[in-house]
Amino acid sequence: VNLDLTKHLTPLGYHFAPDPSSQQVCTIGGNVGNNSGGPHCLAYGVTNAHILAIEVVLADGEIVTLGGLDAEPSGYDLRGVFIGGEGMLGITTKVAVRITPNPSSVRTLLLSSDTPRDAAATVSAVIAAGIVPAAMEVMDQGITIAVENYVNVGYPRDAGAVLLAEVDGLPDGVDIDAQRISDIGREHGATDVRQAASDEERMLLWKGRKTAFGAVAQIAPNYYLHDTVVPRSKLADTLEEVYRIADEHDLAVVNVFHAGDGNLHPLLLFNGQEPGIYDRVHAAGAKIVEASLAAGGVLS
Secondary structure, three states: OHHHHHHHHHHHOEEOOOOOOOOOOOOHHHHHHHOOOOOOHHHHOOHHHHEEEEEEEOOOOOEEEEEOOOOOOOOOOHHHHHOOOOOOOOEEEEEEEOOEEOOOEEEEEEEEEOOHHHHHHHHHHHHHOOOOOOEEEEEEHHHHHHHHHHHOOOOOOOOOEEEEEEEEEOHHHHHHHHHHHHHHHHHOOOOEEEEOOOHHHHHHHHHHHHOHHHHHHHOOOEEEEOOEEOOHHHHHHHHHHHHHHHHHOOOEEEEEEEHHHOEEOEEEEEOOOOOOHHHHHHHHHHHHHHHHHHOOOEEO
């Protein structure tokens, strides 16, 4: 399990950088199959950047090793081809991962905004200022309240959206970047900026973000999740279009997403027992995908 690996490595001064929201249950083999990302892929990259070699059983039973431990193998990058293949190219039996040194200093900020548009504008402005945080995650009010009801981590219930931003590295540089993000946030309408005072508080804030999908059960018994990427400059407009599409189809929607790289996760909420509901849900989902593509985005 992904989180078990990082827990084992952390006392030794290292961690496995890919950290999907399902980190508590997803496996390294599953991460390879899906080329999983996660909140910290903004700075550290997705799974493909952290896999050195894979032992694979091919369809005819042949066992092969893709990639290598000592140096970049010559020829085609078959390791890279296999990662993200969703199990269609063979069965993963062993994985050699690249481990990442733990940063010497980490600062985690929680910025509250009146609207998701303000939070999205803050994200774009931070990147435009030349800052590349380790992570930048946004949750709108609906999912923030659900998470707070679920795990009670101290998120503000009255905020239209919250932005979780993390910077890591050398202490002086981290302090400077944290202050710059705070200032940029306030320039773009942040109503409150809070910095985690301890590792325990920082981990609690991340626990809230990573249990967001499970917290949806506080609102509705079913959800339909989409996963698209749009240019950061189109993030706010696309979000508003997602809300409009949900309203048009008489559906509730909440948004929780990897804002730093423009990765959207709209969750359409519904009760599967309602007659005809799946037609509305699928129609709204198709419109969300179309809106993302129209904004210059792609399916992630």
